[in-house]
Amino acid sequence: MPVNSQDQHYVKPTDYPNIIFDFGGVILNIDVRLTIDAFKELSPSYRNDSTPRIIESRLLHNFEMGRIEEEAFKTGLREILKIKPDTVSDSQLYDAWNALILDIPVARLELLKKISENHRIFLLSNTNVIHMRKVSEVVQQTTGKPEIDDLFENAYYSHLIHMRKPDTDIYEYVIQQNDLDPVETLFLDDNPVNLKGAEKTGLATWEVKPGDEICKIFNS
Numbered sequence: 001m002p003v004n005s006q007d008q009h010y011v012k013p014t015d016y017p018n019i020i021f022d023f024g025g026v027i028l029n030i031d032v033r034l035t036i037d038a039f040k041e042l043s044p045s046y047r048n049d050s051t052p053r054i055i056e057s058r059l060l061h062n063f064e065m066g067r068i069e070e071e072a073f074k075t076g077l078r079e080i081l082k083i084k085p086d087t088v089s090d091s092q093l094y095d096a097w098n099a100l101i102l103d104i105p106v107a108r109l110e111l112l113k114k115i116s117e118n119h120r121i122f123l124l125s126n127t128n129v130i131h132m133r134k135v136s137e138v139v140q141q142t143t144g145k146p147e148i149d150d151l152f153e154n155a156y157y158s159h160l161i162h163m164r165k166p167d168t169d170i171y172e173y174v175i176q177q178n179d180l181d182p183v184e185t186l187f188l189d190d191n192p193v194n195l196k197g198a199e200k201t202g203l204a205t206w207e208v209k210p211g212d213e214i215c216k217i218f219n220s
Contacts, residue, residue, distance in 0.1 A: 025190030166197025
């Protein structure tokens, strides 16, 4: 359910004039376990504590904010996984990193088109250049186009704007760039931490939990 709304008549997602969507886990199907399993296949030393060391690492945060180049991230990832180029190729490493990226149901794209007829909609995603290359392939296969940005008034990717959720500056940037009233703006994300960051800027939020389908959320 939505939280942090200062106006109680906003009780459904479609009640909000402005809607900001997360990408992975909301529009794009992802499964992080697939990347974890792929890393286990590549790295004999991979343990359960390796996952947070990657996800919560300064290395990934900097990569998602466009602060380091792809080569530096690749080198750092190999160090965490303790794998060398002579045992695991770059192609194998990238395939493992991208394994979490699945598909985009056409029904969700149709939903976005429908919502955009009466709402201002935006995309806000933490991502990186390697994942975006794979995402472009998925989008191309689904829509015949390399990106879905034209479905939104504006699309924001962390590695391009050098900010990252859940830091408040990224939400404030989107709000200011589009002259949005936070009270009239709903942010949907599958990560509760990102929702908490958004709430600090006054945005209303909606958690998309595992198994939730945005088509049902908006059509209920």
